[in-house]
Amino acid sequence: MCVMLRRTFFQMFVFLAVATSISVHFAPRPSLSAAEPKRRVGSGAAQRAPIGPTNLASNTNSTEFDQEIDAHFAEKKLPGLVVLMARDGLLTYRRVKGHADVAGNVPMTEHKIGRLNSVSKLVGSVVLVRLEEQGKINLKSKASTYIDGLPAHHNYRVLDLLTCRSGVRHYGEPTSSDSPTGWSENDFATAADVLPNFWLDPLASPSGSYHYSSFGYTISDACAEEVSGKSFRNLVKDLVATPAGASTLRVEDLEDNNLNRVKFYTVENGQNVEVSPPKKEWTPSGGGMQSSPLDLLKFGIALMDGKVISKANVDRMMTRLDSNDSYAIGCSTAIENGYQVMAKDGSAEGSNAYIWMVPERRMVMVVMANRDGAGVDSLGKSLRRIALGTNKASGQEPDLVVEKFVRTSAPRYKNGYLEIPVSFGVKNQGKAGASSSFLNSVKVEGVDRWTAFMEALPREDSKSVSAVVKVSDPNKLLAGRTLTLQAYADAPIAGGDTSIPSYARINEVSENNNTATLEVKVPGGLDLKTAPRPDTDASKSRPTRVPNRIGPANRKPVK
Structure with a gap:
């Protein structure tokens, strides 16, 4: 009997020990408290964390998520939709609706493989950054360094390709009469084999200025293949998918029918109609990758945690090359409620995908649908x-004052732009500090031409801002004009970055003094005050009429 009792007690002890170890192993990591120190965006200094939730897996958020998703799914009449969110490496939210195959009555799941479309640009950029970490490529080198035969007008860096600043054309833009047609449906062994089909086409914009292009990523893919000696398909597998544990993340092969793939749909006469998606294998990073929503989420987690590229390079990918453009390396960036966000969306016939990440909070969300026009980016932002x-970002009451708005050097024309170097100061004379980052902008004739984010500004503190305001004016139509510039602090967010809602603003005591005005005379042009009247000297030509307004900025929507 004693032996049996001892054996029973021993078995109970072992059971409790194992159960305890399991509970500890699967216990979720604690959420970042709002009281914990937080680094400033763009620096290593500490600052007080902005107002925001402390438990992102809470029932409150889940309920609000459910309401947003259900309303969006019903409004768009989607065939299928998946929303996944992770925090601290753990899946904290999952919502799956509709069908992967409507006619076959196959439910949608997070394991069904969909198309990434332009989200591929983010993945492809990570591949190039990883190759640079390995010492195989220098992203600041000219693309022609790595690609034999690239025509001379392709005078840009590999980095310019990844940031959409190369000038390489996009879909539907002018081509060369010497370029073939109908080639995109062909099979190509390598990315380099694709290039002669479009590399004779003229550049769509000057190198160094933002111009969105999927074709440019085909060129960066070819650079990666050349320096590594591997196909881009294998590079994605070896450098991204395997480290992230994301086996379905790969370059697409539409002829592989053994995959657990969704059906693709478009809208015709208000109904979801199945379609065959266009072939994108010729531009793997431009839009030719696939993944399940769950594996795309795993990629995002691994990226933020430095398991694919270093965390320093993740920060680098979120750094804008130009404050006028929200597009950085393979992604768009924004500051929302004091946190830096990186995001990428992708859309093509039959599918729609979106991913956003906040590395500082170890947060990532994936939204995917098997239909075009699904609006997954707007849902993801909500x-x-x-x-x-973000909707709780108000409550601060600083009084931001713009002062000392001056031109720092003469206006100049460069690469088709009129550039006006300026500086101005921002002082907080209110009763409270601005604990969140806020927006600065400069308008030219009422149109936003430069935006940037200033970090937290304590009470009675002041900071200065330097900017180069750019206005697209390749024909110098503005020459000789006097332009009115306005500098703003906490200007309407919608004018600066569409990924931040207008209500995510600092609530100021007064907005009567958060602007300053500066008049700038543009060099050149005809002086209409001293020019002779045409009716007094018929031998002299009439002065050219200068338009009385500035056209829209040469800017593209956030992608």
């Missing part, structure tokens, strides 16, 4: 506002 507590 859910992000809930997760970051």
Whole structure:
């Protein structure tokens, strides 16, 4: 009997020990408290964390997420939709609706493989950054360094390809009469084999200025293949998918029918109609990758945690090359409720994908649908506002004053732009500090031409801002004009970055003094005051009429 009792007690002890170890192993990591120190965006200094939630897996957020998703799914009449969110490496939210195959009555799941479309640009950029970490490529070198035969007008860096600043054309833009047609449906062994089909085409914009292009990523893919000696398909597998544990993340092969792939749909006469998606294998990074939503989420987690590229290079990918453009390396960036966000969306016939990440909070969300026009980016942004507590960002009451708005050097024309170097100061004379980053902008004739984010500004503190305001004016139509510039602090967010809602603003005591005005005379042009009247000297030509307004900025929507 004693032996049996001892054996029973021993078995109970072992059971409790194992159960305890399991509970400890699967316990979720604690959420970042709002009281914990937080680094400033763009620096290593500490600052007080902005107002926001402290438990992103809470029932409150889940309920709000559900309401947003259900309303969006019903409004768009989608065939299928998946929303996944992770925090601290753990899946904290999952919502799956509709069908992967409507006619076959196959439910949608997070394991079904969909198309990434332009989200591929983010993945492809990570491949190039990883190759640079390995010492195989220098992203600041000219693309022609790595590609034999690239025509001379392709005078840009590999980095310019990844940031959409190369000038390489996009879909539907002018081509050369010497370029073939109908080639995109062909099979190509390598990315380099694709290039002669479009490399004779003229550049669509000057190198160094933002111009969105999927074709440019085909060129960066070819550079990667050349320096590594591997196909881009294998590079994605070896450098991204395997480290992230994301086996379905790969270059697409539409002829592989053994995959657990969704059906693709478009809208015709208000109904979801199945379609065959266009072939994108010729531009793997431009839009030719696939993944399940779950594996795309795993990629995002691994990227933020430095398991694919270093965390320093993740920060680098989120750094804009130009404050006028929200597009950085393979992604768009924004600051929302004090946190830096990186995001990428992708859309093509039959599918729609979106991913956003906040590395500082170890947050990532994936939204995917098997239909075009699904609006997954707008849904993802709405859910992000809930997760970051953006709608609670008000409550501060600083009084931001713009002062000392001056031109720092003469206006100049460069690469088709009129550039006006300026500086101005911002002082907080209110009763409270601005604990969140806020927006600065400069308008030219009422149109936003430069935006940037200033970090937290304590009470009675002041900071200065330097900017180069750019206006697209390749024909110098503005020459000789006097332009009115306005500098703003906490200007309407929608004018600066569409990924941040207008209500995510600092609530100021007064907005009567958060602007300053500066008049700038543009060099050149005809002086209409001293020019002779045409009716007094018929031998002299009439002065050229200068338009009385500036056209829209040469800017593209956030992608």
